[in-house]
Amino acid sequence: MLSYFVVILLSIALVGTVSFYISYKTMADRAESAGLQLVRQIENNMDNDFHSKRNLLLAPYNDQAYIDGINRYADMSDQEKFLFRQRIGDLYLKSFNVTPIRDFLRFQIYYGDGELLSSSDARKPWTPSQVRNSEWFRSTVAKDGEAFFSGFIPQEANEPSEVAAYASSIMIRDFSNPDRFIVVRTEYRSSLFRSIGQNDDLSLNSRIVILDEDNRLVYESGNESKSIAESELLERAVGREGKFWINVGGEEMLASFTSSGYSNWKAVLVTPRVEIFGALDKIKTTVIFTAIIAFVFTFMISVLFGQRITRPILNLYKTVNRIKRGDFSLRVKIDRNDEIGRIGMNFNAMQDELQTLIETKYLNQIKLQEVELAMLYSQINPHFLYNTLDSIRAMSDYYKVEEISVMAQSLADMFRYNTKNKDEIVTLQEELDQIDSYIKIQSIRFEGKIECGIQIDEALYGTPLLKMTLQPLVENAVFHGIERKRGKGMITISASKERSRIRLSIKDDGVGISEKRLAEIRDKLKPPAQQLIEPSAEREIGIGIVNVYSRYAIRFGDRFDFTIDSKKGSGTEITLVFPPFETESDAKSESST
Known part of the structure; x- marks a missing residue:
C-alpha cells in the first residue's frame, strides 16, 4: 500500500510538472511568434504610410518648371523669388489638401542656405543658421534625395513640440545641378500610431512603442511613457528584429520588435506577462487542487480494496508453489466471478492440460520415432x-x-x-560445366529461346568458387528475365581479375526490374545476422540469390561486394567481387608463420 501510495504521488507530480512545462513552453513560443507577427504588420502599415507621404514630398518633380526655378532661385529678382515661393507653396498646399492626411500638421520649405521659402502656418520661423545647423536638416541632406524620418526635435526650449509626434523631410534638386536644392519638411501628429494600435487586435494592456533610427522614443501608447523610456528596452532593441523579456515598473513584460528597412524605425510591442500566462496560472491552480483531491481519493481506494485484491492472489501463489513441488492434485478454489476468479479458472484449466501433456509425452515421442523411420525407408x-x-x-x-x-x-x-561432389569449394570450370547442362535443358524447354555466352579468360577457369554459385543466379536470370521476354534472350557470364580480387558477372537482356522493386531487393540483401526472410520474400527475390550472397558474406565479410543493377526493359546484371580463396598450401604457410 505504501509503494502504491508513493507511485501515485510521484505520477501525479510528474504528469502535472511535465504538462505545465509543455503548456508554458507552448504558450511562450506562441506569444513570441504572435508578437513578432504583430510588429511586422505594424511595421508594414507604418512603411506604407511613410511611403505615401514621401511621394507627396516629390510633387515638384512632376513639373520641370519647379526644378528650373530651384536652379535659378539664387539669380532671380525679388519679384521672381516672391512668385516662385508662392507657386511652390501653393503646390504643396494642394498636394496635402486634395487627399487629406489625418495626422498632417504643417510643412515648411527651405532653400539650400536655410532660407524659409514657404510655410503652411504662421509659426515663428527659424533663422537660416538654425536651419543649416539643425540635426534634421543635415541628416536630410546626407540622405541625398531619400526621405528622412525623425521624432520631433524642438529647436527652442519654448517651442510647443507636444503637438507634433514626428517629421519627414526630403531634398529636392536637379541631378545635373546638385549644389542648388530645396528641403521640404512636414510635421505630423501621432494619429498614425494610435490607429495602428487600434486596428491590430492588441490585448488590453499591450503597448506599442515606436523608436527612430537612433533608438529614441517617438511614440508610446498608454500613459506610462516614462517607465518605458527609463527601462532597458531602448538599449536591447538592437538589430533587424528580436524578442526579449524586460522589467517595466516591477512588472515582467515581453518585448517584440522589428526594424523597418525603409525608414530604419523600430516598431516594438510590449505585452505584460500576466496577459500571456494568466490562463495558464489558473490552470496550474486548478490542476494542483485536482491532484490533491485525486490523491486523497486514491488513498481511500487503496485502503478499502487492497486486501480484497491481495488475498486471492496469495491463495493462487500458494497453489503455484504446490505445483512447483510436483503436486497436481490441488486446485484453486473459485468463489468469485471477477478478473481474479477468471484467472483461477484458467489456472485450473492450465493445470489439467499440463497434467494431460505430461501423461501423453512419451506416447508422442514413440509415434514421432515411427514417422521418422518410415520417412527413412521411403527415401x-x-x-x-x-x-x-x-x-x-x-x-x-x-x-x-x-x-x-x-x-x-x-x-x-x-x-x-x-x-x-562433397567439397564446398569447386573450380570455375566445374561450375561452368554445371551451367552448360542447365542451359541445355532450358534451351530445349523454351525451344532455343535462351542462349548463353561465356567471356572468361582461360587462365581463370581454375579459379576457386563456392559450390552452386552460378546456377542459382543463372536460374534467376532465366525465370525472372528471359522467360518473360518476347523473343530470344542472352545470358552472359564473364569473369576478370581486378588487382587482387576476382570479378564475376551474370548479365541478361531480359525484361529488367523497376526502380521500386530493385530498391526492395537491395534492402533485403543484408548481412546474414540481420536477415529475416519470410517465405513470401523468398519467392519474390529468389532464395538462391540470398543463399549465394550469405555464403560469400560469411566467408569474406567486408572484402566481398555484391551488386544488382537493372533497368526496366534493359535487363539485369549481378556482380560478385571477392578475394581469391586460400589454398591448403597458403593456409599451412600462414599457420607456420
Whole structure:
C-alpha cells in the first residue's frame, strides 16, 4: 500500500510538472511568434504610410518648371523669388489638401542656405543658421534625395513640440545641378500610431512603442511613457528584429520588435506577462487542487480494496508453489466471478492440460520415432535415380529422340554434380560445366529461346568458387528475365581479375526490374545476422540469390561486394567481387608463420 501510495504521488507530480512545462513552453513560443507577427504588420502599415507621404514630398518633380526655378532661385529678382515661393507653396498646399492626411500638421520649405521659402502656418520661423545647423536638416541632406524620418526635435526650449509626434523631410534638386536644392519638411501628429494600435487586435494592456533610427522614443501608447523610456528596452532593441523579456515598473513584460528597412524605425510591442500566462496560472491552480483531491481519493481506494485484491492472489501463489513441488492434485478454489476468479479458472484449466501433456509425452515421442523411420525407408537411393536417367537416355538413343537424350544426360550430370561432389569449394570450370547442362535443358524447354555466352579468360577457369554459385543466379536470370521476354534472350557470364580480387558477372537482356522493386531487393540483401526472410520474400527475390550472397558474406565479410543493377526493359546484371580463396598450401604457410 505504501509503494502504491508513493507511485501515485510521484505520477501525479510528474504528469502535472511535465504538462505545465509543455503548456508554458507552448504558450511562450506562441506569444513570441504572435508578437513578432504583430510588429511586422505594424511595421508594414507604418512603411506604407511613410511611403505615401514621401511621394507627396516629390510633387515638384512632376513639373520641370519647379526644378528650373530651384536652379535659378539664387539669380532671380525679388519679384521672381516672391512668385516662385508662392507657386511652390501653393503646390504643396494642394498636394496635402486634395487627399487629406489625418495626422498632417504643417510643412515648411527651405532653400539650400536655410532660407524659409514657404510655410503652411504662421509659426515663428527659424533663422537660416538654425536651419543649416539643425540635426534634421543635415541628416536630410546626407540622405541625398531619400526621405528622412525623425521624432520631433524642438529647436527652442519654448517651442510647443507636444503637438507634433514626428517629421519627414526630403531634398529636392536637379541631378545635373546638385549644389542648388530645396528641403521640404512636414510635421505630423501621432494619429498614425494610435490607429495602428487600434486596428491590430492588441490585448488590453499591450503597448506599442515606436523608436527612430537612433533608438529614441517617438511614440508610446498608454500613459506610462516614462517607465518605458527609463527601462532597458531602448538599449536591447538592437538589430533587424528580436524578442526579449524586460522589467517595466516591477512588472515582467515581453518585448517584440522589428526594424523597418525603409525608414530604419523600430516598431516594438510590449505585452505584460500576466496577459500571456494568466490562463495558464489558473490552470496550474486548478490542476494542483485536482491532484490533491485525486490523491486523497486514491488513498481511500487503496485502503478499502487492497486486501480484497491481495488475498486471492496469495491463495493462487500458494497453489503455484504446490505445483512447483510436483503436486497436481490441488486446485484453486473459485468463489468469485471477477478478473481474479477468471484467472483461477484458467489456472485450473492450465493445470489439467499440463497434467494431460505430461501423461501423453512419451506416447508422442514413440509415434514421432515411427514417422521418422518410415520417412527413412521411403527415401530414394541416388544410384537408382542415376540408373533410371541412364535408362531414359539409352531408350531415347535407341528411338533416336535427341532432345530427350540431351535432357536426361544433362539432368543426370547435374544430379551427380550436386550429390557426388562433397567439397564446398569447386573450380570455375566445374561450375561452368554445371551451367552448360542447365542451359541445355532450358534451351530445349523454351525451344532455343535462351542462349548463353561465356567471356572468361582461360587462365581463370581454375579459379576457386563456392559450390552452386552460378546456377542459382543463372536460374534467376532465366525465370525472372528471359522467360518473360518476347523473343530470344542472352545470358552472359564473364569473369576478370581486378588487382587482387576476382570479378564475376551474370548479365541478361531480359525484361529488367523497376526502380521500386530493385530498391526492395537491395534492402533485403543484408548481412546474414540481420536477415529475416519470410517465405513470401523468398519467392519474390529468389532464395538462391540470398543463399549465394550469405555464403560469400560469411566467408569474406567486408572484402566481398555484391551488386544488382537493372533497368526496366534493359535487363539485369549481378556482380560478385571477392578475394581469391586460400589454398591448403597458403593456409599451412600462414599457420607456420
